[in-house]
Amino acid sequence: MMVGSIVLFGPPGAGKGTQAGRIVDLTGKPQVSTGDMLRSAVKAGSPMGMAAKKFMDAGLLVPDEVIIGLIEERLQEDDADSGVLFDGFPRTIPQAESLERIADVTSVISIEVPDDAIVERIVGRRMDPETGEIYHVTFKPAPTEIESRLIQRPDDNEDTVRARLEAYHTQTAPLADWYAERGLLISIDGNASIEEVGSSVEAAVRTND
Ligand code: AMP
Helix, strand or coil: CCCCEEEEECCCCCCHHHHHHHHHHHHCCCEEEHHHHHHHHHHHCCHHHHHHHHHHHHCCCCCHHHHHHHHHHHCCCHHHCCCCEEECCCCCHHHHHHHHHHCCEEEEEEEECCHHHHHHHHHCEEECCCCCCEEECCCECCCHHHHHHCECCCCCCHHHHHHHHHHHHHHHCHHHHHHHHCCCEEEEECCCCHHHHHHHHHHHHHHCC
């Protein structure tokens, strides 16, 4: 029987990926990021990856059946037995309903950031392909010696961000109430420094122990 899992919830650019590392260190639960899984499938050129890429490039959500299939497969791995940290999943009510049937979610940590802060965060975001570490040109500059190898996600441009925000507000945001009704939602202010948000995330994880 799988023990409790945590959901990291919030708009694109809220800092979910950045804060996930801290939760993994604190709890030992593996991070399960549907965005990372989809990007790996795109890179591998699998039929699923090719189909998903069209949605991702347009800033739209990948269909629920695809995502639920990915998650079902991932939760069968041995390291999922002691619960996982979901990052970027669920993103729709049908996804949350499916998740309810296959895992025990014990808390949902929602990182709240207003829309006007998000575009600046996403457009300045860069990733180190060697370590997966996420940087920001202004808020978290990378060391000079690795600057030349940093990459920008293809969907991290202003037009796509607007579409992703729209998808978030219409399809994902209603999940906050859905989880609040179940007594699982812990909201934290994500419009602060990485360290401050990190402390709130840590407090939320400890409260839940
Ligand atoms: P992320 O890295 O979480 O921002 O996800 C990048 C893109 O992958 C999103 O804009 C969606 O196109 C797709 N995606 C990731 N997770 C999900 C999900 N749970 N449901 C639907 N689409 C997703």
